[in-house]
Amino acid sequence: MLFLTAVAGDILQPGFYGNTCPKAESIVREEMRKTMLKEARSVASVMRFQFHDCFVNGCDGSVLLDDTPTMLGEKLSLPNIGSLRSFEVVDNIKEALEKACPATVSCADIIIMASRDAVALTGGPYWEVKLGRKDSLTASQKDSDDIIPSSTLNATSLIDLFKRFNLTAKDMVALSGSHSLGEARCFSVTDRLYNQSGSGKSDPAFEPIYREKLTKLCPSGGDENVTSGMDATPRVFDNRYFKDLVSRRGFLFSDQSLFTSPETREYVKLFSENQTEFFNAFAEGMVKLGDLLSTKPGEVRLNCRVVNQKAS
Known part of the structure; x- marks a missing residue:
């Protein structure tokens, strides 16, 4: 730095x-x-x-x-x-x-x-x-x-980290929308599924049907290199990522925390409802980055x- x-x-x-x-x-x-x-x-x-x-x-x-x-x-x-x-x-x-x-x-x-x-x-x-x-x-x-940043960070920690680079909370949420594209490994979600914060239980933020889908894809003790899209349209850059967060279908803990946290929830809702707002904010964030x-x-x-x- x-x-x-x-x-x-x-x-x-x-x-x-x-x-x-x-x-x-x-x-x-x-x-x-x-x-x-x-x-x-x-x-x-x-x-x-x-x-x-x-x-x-x-x-x-x-x-x-x-x-x-x-x-x-x-x-x-x-x-x-x-x-x-x-x-x-x-x-x-x-x-x-x-x-x-x-x-x-x-x-x-x-x-x-x-x-x-x-x-x-x-x-x-x-x-x-x-x-x-x-x-x-x-x-x-x-x-x-x-x-x-780690996928285990919550929204508050992410805000603090991005602030060190002169990036705002809105920038951070918009740039997190990069997860609209691509896949992540089961390794990144197994703690959320089976031992969130050392509790031995699943993250309560999961939507139940989505959690069941992930437990089948990423069983405890299974192959942690299996991959999943981080939203429902992993090959299309769109605002589906934010719609999924609102529906409590975020793959990573750090992603879902953007909706569970009051500091960032309004940005998630805005981007889920208005793709143009998301696109504009994402482009601005990438230029700043x-x-x-x-x-x-x-x-x-x-x-x-x-x-x-x-x-x-």
Whole structure:
């Protein structure tokens, strides 16, 4: 957090690659379109990179770095291992951009563009992205462990966490709507089903029929890698996520707490009733999230998984 700056307006700008790589955004969009046709789940995975990257020392592509003998990166941090996937999609985008415009488009900017396109291609809003980020020279597993929010946090804790990044309670609820896309593992819900807060019982916030459905999908002692959509339309970006929360059919504890908490309930109700309000708030939140920058030195990586080799 000591290295973050929110003055992105002075650094980032729409159309940053207009002269140096004018087809950059269309190349990213086409690669994301091909990814969606090949494996629909992957677009949701790519969208999550923006959250897991920007929260950890700013939007700098650090989440994409592989471990080295001298550095433990973020891919195997507790919040990321088993949940982040589809890194090869970013590799494919980078390869296409390197062919068109060598050593020009940063991996950090690829994440921002691809996240926007993941949402737009699945029915969600489209927004103008600000670009011009540099890629970090290092990554930190510890920082990722410390800052990425857990699915066990309640609404109050989430509000406090997002506030540290100049994101409001409304921003937090809207950005939680990213769970409109994609799936989560049974691992993330077994405590809610069988031992909520160490009680040995199910979370009383569950709607009974939904709880019964989940106990069949995720039996106690069963395969915790089985996945479920986090709302009823996991391949479409819409406001169904919020409708499900109102119906007490939230998959994660952190999701359902947005409706059970009086601090955030009104935003959930607003977004469940007005999809346009949700889309506008989500786009605004993603722009604000993308404005989190690191003040550390950076570069444009040629390979998103490793830092560039310095000439001797």
